[in-house]
Amino acid sequence: MPESASRSALDLLCINTLRTLAMDAVQRADSGHPGTPMALAPLAYVLYTRHLRHDPADPAWPGRDRLVLSCGHASMLLYGALHLAGYDLSLEDLKAFRQWESKTPGHPEYGLTPGVETTTGPLGQGVGNAVGMAIAREHLAAEFNRPGHEIIGHRVYFIASDGDLMEGISHEAASLAGHLRLGHLIGFFDDNRITIDGSTSLSCSDDVRRRFEAYGWHVLEVADVNDLHAMDRAICDAQAVTDRPSLIIVRTHIGYGSPHKQDTAEAHGAPLGEAEVRLTKANLGWPTVEPFYEPPEAVAEWRRCRERGAALHAEWNAMLASYRRACPDLSRELERRLAGIRPDGWESALPDLSAESAATRTASGKVLNALAGVLPELLGGSADLGGSNNTLIKGAVALGPGQLGGRNMFFGIREHAMGAVLNGMALHGGFLPYGGTFLIFSDYMRPAIRLAGLMGVHVIYVFTHDSIGLGEDGPTHQPVEQLSALRAIPNLTVIRPADAAETVEAWRVAVRHARGPVALALTRQKVPALDRRDGVPAADLARGAYVLADGPAPEALVLASGSEVSIALEARQLLANEGISVRVVSMPSHELFSAQPAAYRDRVLPPAVPVRVAVEAAHPMSWYRWVGERGAVIGLERFGASAPYQTIYRELGLTAERVAAKVRELLRGS
Secondary structure, three states: OOHHHHHHHHHHHHHHHHHHHHHHHHHHHOOOOOHHHHHHHHHHHHHHHHHOOOOOOOOOOOOOOEEEEOOHHHHHHHHHHHHHHOOOOOHHHHHOOOOOOOOOOOOOOOOOOOOOOOOOOOOOHHHHHHHHHHHHHHHHHHHHOEOOEOOOOOOEEEEEOHHHHHOHHHHHHHHHHHHHOOOOEEEEEEEOOEEOOEEHHHOOOOOHHHHHHHHOOEEEEEOOOOOHHHHHHHHHHHHHOOOOOEEEEEEOOOOOOOOOOOOOHHHOOOOOOHHHHHHHHHHOOOOOOOOOOOOHHHHHHHOHHHHHHHHHHHHHHHHHHHHHHHOHHHHHHHHHHHHOOOOOOHHHHOOOOOOOOEEHHHHHHHHHHHHHOOOOOEEEEEOOOHHHHOOOOOOOOEEEOOEOOOOEEEOOOOHHHHHHHHHHHHHHOOOEEEEEEEHHHHHHHHHHHHHHHHHOOOOEEEEEOOOHHHOOOOOOOOOOOHHHHHHOOOOOEEEOOOOHHHHHHHHHHHHHOOOOOEEEEOOOOEEOOOOOOOOOOHHHHHHOOEEEEOOOOOOEEEEEOHHHHHHHHHHHHHHHOOOOOEEEEEOOOHHHHHOOOHHHHHHHOOOOOOOEEEEOOOOHHHHHHHHOOOOEEEOOOOOOOOOOHHHHHHHOOOOHHHHHHHHHHHHHHO
16 A cells, blocks of 8 residues: 555544544433534544644643634544543543543533633633633733744634634624734634534525635635645645634534434434444444444554654753743743742732722722732733723733733723633633623623633623712613622622722732632722721721621621622611611622631621621622521612712612611511
8 A cells, every 4th residue: 555545544544533432422421412523523633643732741731732622512522632642531531421520521621621721612702712812822922032032932723613603702702813913823614504403504694704804814715624635734824824813714514424414413412323323433434333442553643642742842841941041030930920820029019098089990990000010910901991990001002913912902892702812811821811891791791701710710800880870871881680690600709899998908809819700890989988997907808798897786787898888887877876786797799708617707797686788789689698587688679770870879779778777677676
């Protein structure tokens, strides 16, 4: 057999090994998506064995390329490739696909499976993650690379399906990537023309090429994914273009090789069936119908990724050693950043705003600017609201085309993409990303926030205009249900500071936070500096709730967050004038408080004091756990209104008088 024919036969054997593993895993689980892994197996093979800079022995190697499978339902493509390439993912792990506590869940999960760069499944999110990773890559390169020492040299790849490109987030992310001219970002569009409901023609007639060219991308096409030479050439051509991102449109056939289900929706989201698996294996010329068969020669060829990866890693280590010698200060800073370690003494930069009466968004801007000077890893911006969110770093240049080392990011009116991009930046490493918008628009980025919580990535959200206190813009812009909705997301820490001093502490907590995203909810309106004559430090915010003002043997507790804490203090004074002793508890973070030891929680909220009233200019849902059966919540179960905020508070009953009246009522009932 000629060498070229032998090579082709081995390539096909390697590809079909991946195809059959995907079929068998889905069949064994009796659920999953076999069709796309069967279609894309040639792309995965070419990428992992010939183009990706990766080291199966060290999936976290900073010099690696990043590959995002945005169409996470095709997870067996990724799992099969990782297993065959020699990552710590065994054949038994593949057999446990979609089973309890396995390393191969139905959709890829970051932190669970070696080699998985991000959690994907909600379509389009991975495209945004990849754009964020590419932004992080370019910023680090601009900041740390020096002539002859290009220590940041990797690429970011993603694979997207028809569904990914139908989702609006992909439009937002692709537009931003094209604008920024992210030249080391390469995407693959799996053009199989099938969705769950059937042909994509049922709902879509986009010209993907023209769409991405309009965004400023370099676009190539491969007529058949099985043409490995064409795939190789397209990838090399894309790698050669570094002044803009590239998209490679790849024509594939879902369920490739299946006699009855290829190119049909039946191959998308369900097992092929045992009979069809046998027929497909026969059609592919597979030597056995036994499940999970791995030809030794195919495994040996795939496992050459280990040798290749070790060589690439060693080459990069040599570059790093040279970089350390030539640029010792830069190398130390880069390694600190990539390790996620904060510089010594950063907290000393936090300003003292304890005497300042100001909107908490204004205080937040002052803290952010103070921290920016000592935390270069802080990188972010706003969704077209920089001046309102106070997220601009004074004196810093904009991050934009040709200036990817800038620190002020302008995401445009793209909240959904902003959330996914922030996740990608955090996942890449080297940054503590933040993004700002009005709290009401957190709904637009909720899927990305949820994924940040699921992955436990460290992102800071600066949500301003946090209540009816924004006033005249009216109910379309006044958040009511958003605080409760955000508090319901696991692993998300929501902090709503009551004054400038608490805002300083909120940022301290947000930067210190070990795992998971943090959302800061900040006022548009000015709030007074809280009276701390009793010596209660704002630093107690880190415990989620603390006693702000107390009386002897308190008969009732009043709990509040944010701008309503001052209302609680006014109510306490009204009641004190009547001889009723009340404790006021500032509760800026339910999540931080619930994580405290029971003894501390009981000290702040004594079980022996059942009369409790919580007040917050938001839906009351999240407060009932803290007030108990005999307590009450004064909140909003309706939309707001357009008027000066003082009028809205009065008309909707968020007043000290109403809080005091509710305390009296509960005390009479007790």
